[in-house]
Amino acid sequence: MKQKKSNESIECSKSDLMAVKDALEVLNGRWKLQILISLLNGKKRFKQIAREIDGISDRMLSKELKDLEENKLINRQVYDAFPPIVEYTATEHTETLHSVIYALREWGYIHRKKIIGK
Amino acid sequence: MKQKKSNESIECSKSDLMAVKDALEVLNGRWKLQILISLLNGKKRFKQIAREIDGISDRMLSKELKDLEENKLINRQVYDAFPPIVEYTATEHTETLHSVIYALREWGYIHRKKIIGK
DNA sequence: CTGGATCCTCAGGGATACTG
DNA sequence: CAGTATCCCTGAGGATCCAG
Numbered sequence: 045m046k047q048k049k050s051n052e053s054i055e056c057s058k059s060d061l062m063a064v065k066d067a068l069e070v071l072n073g074r075w076k077l078q079i080l081i082s083l084l085n086g087k088k089r090f091k092q093i094a095r096e097i098d099g100i101s102d103r104m105l106s107k108e109l110k111d112l113e114e115n116k117l118i119n120r121q122v123y124d125a126f127p128p129i130v131e132y133t134a135t136e137h138t139e140t141l142h143s144v145i146y147a148l149r150e151w152g153y154i155h156r157k158k159i160i161g162k
Numbered sequence: 163m164k165q166k167k168s169n170e171s172i173e174c175s176k177s178d179l180m181a182v183k184d185a186l187e188v189l190n191g192r193w194k195l196q197i198l199i200s201l202l203n204g205k206k207r208f209k210q211i212a213r214e215i216d217g218i219s220d221r222m223l224s225k226e227l228k229d230l231e232e233n234k235l236i237n238r239q240v241y242d243a244f245p246p247i248v249e250y251t252a253t254e255h256t257e258t259l260h261s262v263i264y265a266l267r268e269w270g271y272i273h274r275k276k277i278i279g280k
Numbered sequence: 281c282t283g284g285a286t287c288c289t290c291a292g293g294g295a296t297a298c299t300g
Numbered sequence: 301c302a303g304t305a306t307c308c309c310t311g312a313g314g315a316t317c318c319a320g
Binding site: 089090091102103105106109122125126127128129130 | 281282283284285
C-alpha cells in the first residue's frame, strides 16, 4: 500500500483515499459506530440498544440495524415468542473494526484535551 | 456489563463512547478527512485542494477549511499578492490523526474485500 | 417488545453568479 | 485565484401512531 518518507508514512495514493471513503460510507451518520460499540460488548435486544444510546429514535435504530446487517456487521436472531425477542450480535467482521474504534477513541481524548479541555 | 472474549479488550465505558462521538463530530461529513489527508501530503493552495478532491464545491471546501481551522487541524497562510495566494498546511495536531486514517484505510480495504470484492 | 408507516424539520451540500 | 452570496433540493433524522 504505501511507502515511507524518512520517518512518517503519509497517506497518498488514490486507492488509499478510496479505501478511507469506503470506510466512511459504511460507518457514516451519528449512530452506526455507537451501535457497533454497544454490540461489541455483547448481544443485545432492540430496546436495550435503544436505551443505551442516548438520543436515538426507534425508527433510526431500526434503519441503522438493517443497514449494518446488510454490511455483515451484525447478526439478527429472532426467537418465536411473545412478546417478541430479537437479539443482535456483532460478527467476526465487526471485530476488525476494533482498531478503527480504538483510534477514534484515542484521538477523541487527544482532541478534547487540545480544544476543549486545555 | 462486560464480557471478555479470550484475548480482546472491548469498548465499554461511557467516557470512551463520548470520546468516539467527539471524534466523529469533528471529522463528520464526507470532506474533512479527505481534505486533511490531502494536506498531510504537503501544503496546498485552495484550488489545488479543490482539484484533488473529486466532487467538492468551492463553497463546501471554503466552509470545511474554516471548520478545520477552528479545530486547529489546519493552518491558513495568506500572502499579499495578486492574484491572491493562500496556502493551507496540516498542523502538529493533524499528525495525531494518522492512526485514525490508517485504521480507516485498512478497514476500508478489508471491508471492500468482504462485501464487494469477494 | 419489535419495529413499520407517515409526516415533518432542518442542516448538508450542489449550482451558479459575483467580488476583491 | 480565493473565496462569498443566493437559491434550492435532498436526505438524515425526529415524533408519533400503529400492528404483529
